Amino acid sequence: MLKPTYNIQPLPPGVDFDTVPILKALARANRALAELKGRAATIPNQSILIDTLALQEAKASSEIENIVTTQDDLFQADLFPEGPGSAAAKEVALYRDALKLGYDRLRETDGLITNSTLIAMFQLLKQHDGGFRQTPGTALKNEASGEIVFVPPQDAHEIISLMGDLEHYINAENGDGLDPLIRMALIHHQFESIHPFPDGNGRLGRILNVLYLARTGLLDIPVLYLSRHITQNKDTYYRLLQAVRAENAWEDWVLFMLEAVAETSGATLRLVEGIRQQMSDTKAQLRAELPKLYSQDLLNNLFRHPYTRIDYVVQDLGVSRQTAAKYLDELADKGFVEKIQAGRNNYFINAKLVALFLDVAVSDS
Numbered sequence: 001m002l003k004p005t006y007n008i009q010p011l012p013p014g015v016d017f018d019t020v021p022i023l024k025a026l027a028r029a030n031r032a033l034a035e036l037k038g039r040a041a042t043i044p045n046q047s048i049l050i051d052t053l054a055l056q057e058a059k060a061s062s063e064i065e066n067i068v069t070t071q072d073d074l075f076q077a078d079l080f081p082e083g084p085g086s087a088a089a090k091e092v093a094l095y096r097d098a099l100k101l102g103y104d105r106l107r108e109t110d111g112l113i114t115n116s117t118l119i120a121m122f123q124l125l126k127q128h129d130g131g132f133r134q135t136p137g138t139a140l141k142n143e144a145s146g147e148i149v150f151v152p153p154q155d156a157h158e159i160i161s162l163m164g165d166l167e168h169y170i171n172a173e174n175g176d177g178l179d180p181l182i183r184m185a186l187i188h189h190q191f192e193s194i195h196p197f198p199d200g201n202g203r204l205g206r207i208l209n210v211l212y213l214a215r216t217g218l219l220d221i222p223v224l225y226l227s228r229h230i231t232q233n234k235d236t237y238y239r240l241l242q243a244v245r246a247e248n249a250w251e252d253w254v255l256f257m258l259e260a261v262a263e264t265s266g267a268t269l270r271l272v273e274g275i276r277q278q279m280s281d282t283k284a285q286l287r288a289e290l291p292k293l294y295s296q297d298l299l300n301n302l303f304r305h306p307y308t309r310i311d312y313v314v315q316d317l318g319v320s321r322q323t324a325a326k327y328l329d330e331l332a333d334k335g336f337v338e339k340i341q342a343g344r345n346n347y348f349i350n351a352k353l354v355a356l357f358l359d360v361a362v363s364d365s
Ligand SMILES: Nc1ncnc2c1ncn2[C@@H]1O[C@H](COP(=O)(O)OP(=O)(O)OP(=O)(O)O)[C@@H](O)[C@H]1O
Pocket: 061, 062, 064, 065, 066, 140, 149, 150, 192, 193, 197, 198, 199, 200, 201, 202, 203, 204, 205, 238, 241, 242
């Protein structure tokens, strides 16, 4: 039987986090995050932001697992969930659904992040009935050499007990005096060390980060996603996860996560500002060029679904298919959307919005 390579200790670790580098990094990360929170609040319809950014996060997070999809595949899978689509895009869509489920549960439970929520997200992500690992045999290997780098707890009872402690730490009302961003970094590390599920631990641990930010009020809605930063610094991420276990290097780990928050907040701020600006420009243009068509619901539709279709307009506006088709054709004629003819499955792309996602992803890399 595999022998665990790390003796997981309860949080918080007995380490002094009041060091100059951490205090500086905390100030920077908290400032960037507060700016993002403020800007996100200026978007008129918050659910648009949640939907569009969750899909972008799903794409970035799944890339760490080598599930790579193009924006086009992604939006098409979202548009025609019943269609053949690529397997990767479907898995990405499941990640997005798991994230939204976690956020819904957070709101329903007045801010709790429970193990039952984590298990429900796992079941949705992996389309699986199971829960925490029951059988031994899990070990993390170096992708290139195949050598075992880390053996998490093997015993099912120990996993349940460690996850019980973690659930308690996450939801404790009286904090331990640490800044919530430091706690987020500790929680992510602990979750990855326990490695409670047979699969999907990386992705679920990344969702846990944003849920925790929403739980602690650092964000009102889940819009800050660290996955792109983690993919771009994957080797450092793995090395530092491991260095905590080997050398108790908590400070370096926390600094890495704070840097991820500061950097990612900046990129997300640009995206949110871009969306806000585009919505306001499109609104003015629609009112001027297609005043009879303009409605806030139509505008929201074009931004909630960067690729839209007649059915979505029917649903969102409560109009007939014929009217929805006429609206979309007029929008295409005036250049608000690009019409893609695909037989009975015509669809319409908000090309400027899609370009914005690409731009921010590129300038961020
Ligand atoms: N020493 C380590 N080396 C690599 N990953 C580690 C290590 N320790 C913990 N991990 C975590 O394990 C995760 C991978 O676990 P798992 O394969 O269950 O998750 P996944 O979501 O399917 O994968 P991925 O994170 O690659 O998307 C990594 O993302 C990382 O957070």
